[in-house]
Structure formats: C-alpha cells, structure tokens
Amino acid sequence: MAEKIAIIGTGLVGSGWAVVFARAGCDVALYDAGPGAAAKGREVVATQLRDLAAHGLVGEDPDTILARVRVAGDLADALDGAVYAQESTFERTDVKRQVFAEIDAVIGPDTLVGSSSSGIPASAYTDHVGCRARCLVAHPVNPPSLAPVVELVPAPWTAPETVKAVRALMERVGQAPVEMTREIEGFILNRLQGVLLMEAWRLVEEGLATAEDVDKTVSQGLGLRWAFMGPFETIDLNAPGGVADYARRLGPLYHSIAASTAEHRVWDETLIGKVEAQRREVLPEAELAARRAWRDRRLMALARHKKDAEA
Amino acid sequence: MAEKIAIIGTGLVGSGWAVVFARAGCDVALYDAGPGAAAKGREVVATQLRDLAAHGLVGEDPDTILARVRVAGDLADALDGAVYAQESTFERTDVKRQVFAEIDAVIGPDTLVGSSSSGIPASAYTDHVGCRARCLVAHPVNPPSLAPVVELVPAPWTAPETVKAVRALMERVGQAPVEMTREIEGFILNRLQGVLLMEAWRLVEEGLATAEDVDKTVSQGLGLRWAFMGPFETIDLNAPGGVADYARRLGPLYHSIAASTAEHRVWDETLIGKVEAQRREVLPEAELAARRAWRDRRLMALARHKKDAEA
Incomplete structure (x- = not known):
C-alpha cells in the first residue's frame, strides 16, 4: 500500500514537495489554511509534473501521478494515516509555533513531521508540543524535484529514530538527505x-x-x-x-x-x-x-x- | 593565417593549453627544457584530443588538429613569430624567474606572455625582465579544454593593452577570461x-x-x-x-x-x-x-x- 504523506502549507515549497512524494508513488494530501490555497497548490503540482514529463524526469503519465494528490478537507483529514507530514508554512517563528500546536492537536501517534524551514531551527517552534520528539527540520532546495538535497536538522529533543526514519523515507522517494548532529545557524x-x-x-x-x-x-x-x-x-x-x-x-x-x-x-x-x-x-x-x-x-x-x- | 602560440613547459597544464589553442585553429609550438618532454607532451595532446572527439567536443578530426602542434627545436624557435606564449613551468618563484629571463632574451617585440601560475603573482618573477609590460598571470583550471575559465591577473607593470589583448585572444579560442584589477593571494x-x-x-x-x-x-x-x-x-x-x-x-x-x-x-x-x-x-x-x-x-x-x- 502506498505511503500517505501530508503537505501542510501549499505554496511554492509545499507544492514542490507534493511533486516529489507523488512522483515516488506516495498518496499525498494537501492542506493550507488559506481559502482555496490547497486547490491552487494542486494546480502548481500539475504544471510542474507536465514540465518534468517534458524533460523525461518522471516515469509515468503526469495525470497518473497527479491522481495521487488530493486536497484535504482540513488539517486532521490531511494528517489521517500519514507516515510523514511536511510543513512548509510562512518562515516566521510565531506562525510556525501556531501551526505546530494545531498539528499536535490532531496528529496520530506514529506520524513524523519535518519543517521546510530554511533558517529557523525546530527548537524555536516545537518546544511546546507533545509530538516534539517526532519533529525536525527537513530543509529542501527549491525546487526539490530538481535539487534533491534535504537538510535534516534535529532539535535537542528530536528522537534519533525520527531522524533515521525521515532519512530513510527521503531516500525512498529519491531525495538526497544529509544530517546535522545539532542546530546551527544556516545549517550546511x-x-x-x-x-x-x-x-x-x-x-x-x-x-x-x-x-x-x-x-x-x-x-x-x-x-x-x-x-x-x-x-x-x-x-x-x-x-x-x-x-x-x-x-x-x-x-x-x-x-x-x-x-x-x-x-x-x-x-x-x-x-x-x-x-x-x-x-x-x-x-x-x-x-x-x-x-x-x-x-x-x-x-x-x-x-x-x-x-x-x-x- | 593561423595565429602562432608558444607553449613553454609541456606537463599536464601546458599540454592542456596546447589542446585549447590547436582546437581553435592556432599553430602551436611546444618547448620544454626537459629532454624529450615536449615530444611526450605532444602525445598527451594526442590522447586528450581523441578523448574530446569521443565526447563530441572537437569540430574536426583529432589528427587534423594534432597536425597543428609541433615540437620546437629550442625556446627561440618556439617563440619565433608567436603572438602569445603560455608559460606552464614548475610552480616555484626561482624557476619562473629563470624561465622569464630566458624568454626575455629571445622574445620578439610583439609577443605577450601569460603564466599558468596558480598562486605566485607575476610581480614575483617578471620585475627583472625587459618584456615585463607584456607579462601577466593567465591561470587556468585543469583541464582548460573542459573548464574554460582563465584568470588574468596583471602585475603592477603589466600594460593595460596586454590584458586587453590576452582577454580577446582567450575569447577567440573559446575560453572564458576573467580579470582582476590587481594581484591578490589566491586570485578569484x-x-x-x-x-x-x-x-x-x-x-x-x-x-x-x-x-x-x-x-x-x-x-x-x-x-x-x-x-x-x-x-x-x-x-x-x-x-x-x-x-x-x-x-x-x-x-x-x-x-x-x-x-x-x-x-x-x-x-x-x-x-x-x-x-x-x-x-x-x-x-x-x-x-x-x-x-x-x-x-x-x-x-x-x-x-x-x-x-x-x-x-
């Protein structure tokens, strides 16, 4: 059975992540707090998949891949059964603190959460949530479908198994994960x-x-x-x-x-x-x-x- | 008529330069003080040209290009009629000082000289020669036939026309010259x-x-x-x-x-x-x-x- 992935925040970065996971065969649910934003994100996914197909960079028909991407009804629906959630909301500590609190309220016991944060470390916005051992930074280069590196940066309370599992997942979907042992400004x-x-x-x-x-x-x-x-x-x-x-x-x-x-x-x-x-x-x-x-x-x-x- | 180029020092770097100039249609004369070294350099040129041809990176038959590369009898022969000499001898100040004195003794009035020096600035080995206004650093990346950048670094006494003419020559032969306005450790x-x-x-x-x-x-x-x-x-x-x-x-x-x-x-x-x-x-x-x-x-x-x- 295909792995379920939640994309939380469906701007340019989140849409890029959806392409990566759907291309690799995962079932992807899109959620964004902005009205109509997730549907718009799905259109961006469709466009990116067509561009990739034109360059021979996907192995299937783009529509077949797109069929694995759905707009979720709400955050709980997006996270339902997800092995992993990729958070790509606005790069501001207060925004991310609020989003992680909302995620924490509905997340299942096994779902891991990576943040696309390009600069703010996970310790700044996961200290207050119950699921914090399952949270880390998973920072991509834009667009992740073309530049595969993903920087995995644990907070002090991130469980080692979280890093290990996210690293394995990223490798399964064709990305190139790299690991930092602790937080440092700017990552690698x-x-x-x-x-x-x-x-x-x-x-x-x-x-x-x-x-x-x-x-x-x-x-x-x-x-x-x-x-x-x-x-x-x-x-x-x-x-x-x-x-x-x-x-x-x-x-x-x-x-x-x-x-x-x-x-x-x-x-x-x-x-x-x-x-x-x-x-x-x-x-x-x-x-x-x-x-x-x-x-x-x-x-x-x-x-x-x-x-x-x-x- | 094809431009004449002298290659002085025919190790890996000098041979790479010979490939660049011959590929672009220049007549190339090889000189090296080591017995048999220039002939050996010409063999390296032949090998590199065949490799480039196999990757579709030369526009002519490799043998046609190789025919433009000759082993010079001595330094004066190599420099005879040359518009430009590329010096690629050992990276040591005393060696280069000696080589530039030898070049100065036989060079014609219009020949320019670039040194492949990767670190020592031209001021350290051209202060004592009469042709010093026509000398500068022209530092390649190895191999220059694949990595086209050439760093042009003038000594304080290098004439602006020298830089200009070498820049134009490098562009004519398909390289990517960049200019420094003055010497600094490590260049760009x-x-x-x-x-x-x-x-x-x-x-x-x-x-x-x-x-x-x-x-x-x-x-x-x-x-x-x-x-x-x-x-x-x-x-x-x-x-x-x-x-x-x-x-x-x-x-x-x-x-x-x-x-x-x-x-x-x-x-x-x-x-x-x-x-x-x-x-x-x-x-x-x-x-x-x-x-x-x-x-x-x-x-x-x-x-x-x-x-x-x-x-």
Whole structure:
C-alpha cells in the first residue's frame, strides 16, 4: 500500500514537495489554511509534473501521478494515516509555533513531521508540543524535484529514530538527505553559500573584479566539479596522495586567505547599489522573469543530464 | 593565417593549453627544457584530443588538429613569430624567474606572455625582465579544454593593452577570461574555493556533519546552479526584486554566519586525519585512480551537456 504523506502549507515549497512524494508513488494530501490555497497548490503540482514529463524526469503519465494528490478537507483529514507530514508554512517563528500546536492537536501517534524551514531551527517552534520528539527540520532546495538535497536538522529533543526514519523515507522517494548532529545557524547549505557570497561581495567591493567575472569564475570553472562531486571529493581527487596530501600542500594558502578575510563588512546600501548596478547592466530588470524561466529550463536539463550520466 | 602560440613547459597544464589553442585553429609550438618532454607532451595532446572527439567536443578530426602542434627545436624557435606564449613551468618563484629571463632574451617585440601560475603573482618573477609590460598571470583550471575559465591577473607593470589583448585572444579560442584589477593571494577562484573549504572543514571538525554529507549538500543542491550561473546571478534570480532585494533580506543572516566563523583554525594533523579517515571510508585509496578517470568522464559529459544547452 502506498505511503500517505501530508503537505501542510501549499505554496511554492509545499507544492514542490507534493511533486516529489507523488512522483515516488506516495498518496499525498494537501492542506493550507488559506481559502482555496490547497486547490491552487494542486494546480502548481500539475504544471510542474507536465514540465518534468517534458524533460523525461518522471516515469509515468503526469495525470497518473497527479491522481495521487488530493486536497484535504482540513488539517486532521490531511494528517489521517500519514507516515510523514511536511510543513512548509510562512518562515516566521510565531506562525510556525501556531501551526505546530494545531498539528499536535490532531496528529496520530506514529506520524513524523519535518519543517521546510530554511533558517529557523525546530527548537524555536516545537518546544511546546507533545509530538516534539517526532519533529525536525527537513530543509529542501527549491525546487526539490530538481535539487534533491534535504537538510535534516534535529532539535535537542528530536528522537534519533525520527531522524533515521525521515532519512530513510527521503531516500525512498529519491531525495538526497544529509544530517546535522545539532542546530546551527544556516545549517550546511546556507553556511557554505554564505561564506562564498561574503568573499564574492568583498572582491567586488574592493574593486578587484566585477560581479560578472566572479560569476564566470564559478560557472565556467569552480562550479563544474561541484555539480557532481562535493568539495571534499574534489580535493581528494586533486592531489596524488588524496585529501591529506592536498591539505598539507594547500592548507597554508587557504588559511592565509581566510585570515585575510576575517573582518566581515555588512552589505550596506552603498555596496548593494554597486552590485545591483553591475547586475542590471548584465541583466536589465525587465528581463528577470524571462531569465528565471531560463534557469528553470537549465536546471531541468541538468537534472536530466545527471540522471543519464549516473545511469 | 593561423595565429602562432608558444607553449613553454609541456606537463599536464601546458599540454592542456596546447589542446585549447590547436582546437581553435592556432599553430602551436611546444618547448620544454626537459629532454624529450615536449615530444611526450605532444602525445598527451594526442590522447586528450581523441578523448574530446569521443565526447563530441572537437569540430574536426583529432589528427587534423594534432597536425597543428609541433615540437620546437629550442625556446627561440618556439617563440619565433608567436603572438602569445603560455608559460606552464614548475610552480616555484626561482624557476619562473629563470624561465622569464630566458624568454626575455629571445622574445620578439610583439609577443605577450601569460603564466599558468596558480598562486605566485607575476610581480614575483617578471620585475627583472625587459618584456615585463607584456607579462601577466593567465591561470587556468585543469583541464582548460573542459573548464574554460582563465584568470588574468596583471602585475603592477603589466600594460593595460596586454590584458586587453590576452582577454580577446582567450575569447577567440573559446575560453572564458576573467580579470582582476590587481594581484591578490589566491586570485578569484582559489579565494572562493578557500573560504568554502574552510567552512566545510569546520563543520566536520565540530562534528556537525560528515564530509560525505557536506559533499552531498553541494553536489545535490548548492552546486547545481553554480554549474551554469555564478553566485551573483543565482541570488539575483532568487528574490522577487533581484539582487538588492535578496541582499536586504539575507545579508544579516550571512553576516551573522560569517561573524561566527571569524576564527580560522589551521588544518592540523588531527583534523586532516579525521577527514582522511572519512574519505577513505567512502573511497578506499586503491580506488582513487579509477575515481579520477570517472571524474574526467563526468567533466567531459558535463561540458558536452553545457555545449548543447547553450546552443
């Protein structure tokens, strides 16, 4: 029998999750407190499934997959019999505290709950609920149907079995779960992105390079290996003796670079204006929407390429 | 008439450069001070061209391209009539100082010289030569035939026309040149890689995540967009109002993350041992070579994918 999944909050993130679970064969129930929001979310699911099918990224007819996605009558109906609920409501602590209290009031004894929270740790909005040992952060990259990583971040009271079970579920549905052992600001992904962005902005701020050339350095060089290997595997393969050899050769350089960047300037309005002006020269504001559509097509084509390369 | 290019130093990096220039239609002369080294370099070029052809990455028969690559009799012969020389000798200041003096003794009045130096700035080995206004760093990613970025870094005495002409040449031969306005340790690419690596190692050091999960966070998430867009374009498209909107929303988070990473621990032997142990569990030492071959195939397939996607 298909596993039942509840999607709580059916905006862009929640709809993306529905695609992931339905594509993998789960029965998905959508719930959103906004009137008509869940029905609208189901339309987004339909559109995303058609796009994925056009890129050969689903194994069945999109309508067959969509038939597994239903709009729930209320929160209790959505959670009824669910092995897992993915919460994707607004990123605000008070909102999430209220939502988790509502979930707690009707949740069954075996349902686990993951929050799509991109920054607020689960301890900030699950301390007050009875089911808190079954709650954790399960942070996706948007859209999860194309970028499979999911960051699992337990609160201090999250049971180890919860992390284990959610990790196994995510693997079953084709995602790539990663685990943190405890909460830390930004989790893994945004910490790595953050330090790279701080350095990128600094290079522009100090007039050492343009934003366009920094971008090219990544998209035509540094980012290529990272699209299919992580940073550790990259350096492990980049020295004859592996990662230890690499670390002994290049550790001093990187340490020296890091030491030279120890002072972190806030992105103030002057600097924001400078970067914004450089970007608008490369891409006028009127073309942002078209470029986002281009990015989505490129992500789909890349996902298809990776699927083929890994086959 | 085809442009003449001199390759000085024909190890892995120099041979990779020969592939780039010959593939683009240039006449390439190979010189290396080591006995028989240039002839061996030409064999590496032949192998690389066959591999590229197998992945649809060259427009001509590999032998036709190889016919444009010759072994020069000596340094003067290699430089004779060359519009540009790419120096790729051993990464040591004293070696490069000697090589640039030898180049200076026989170079024509119009030849420009780029060094493949990955870390030592041109000012450290071109201050003493007459042709120094025509010298700069032109740092590739290995292999340049698959990762097109080239970092152009002028010494204080490099003429602006030198940078301009080398940038134009690199674009003509299909590379992606980026410019720094002045020398800084690590240039752009290794500074960005360095700050990300320092944070990745810290996460493992503090037991927050495994090296394998950090890798997965990049290869299944963060690195996907970076394979075809840079970090600035990524955030520009990731907020409704573009990069300024994004910076105002997320700047405080990234600043806070950066501030929490201000102390930079050296990668000491204890930490190196920890990372090494985790990597060897994922990939035993005996499988390093096979995995490098896998990486090279994946890089070729990705290059082909990008070529198609950009067509």
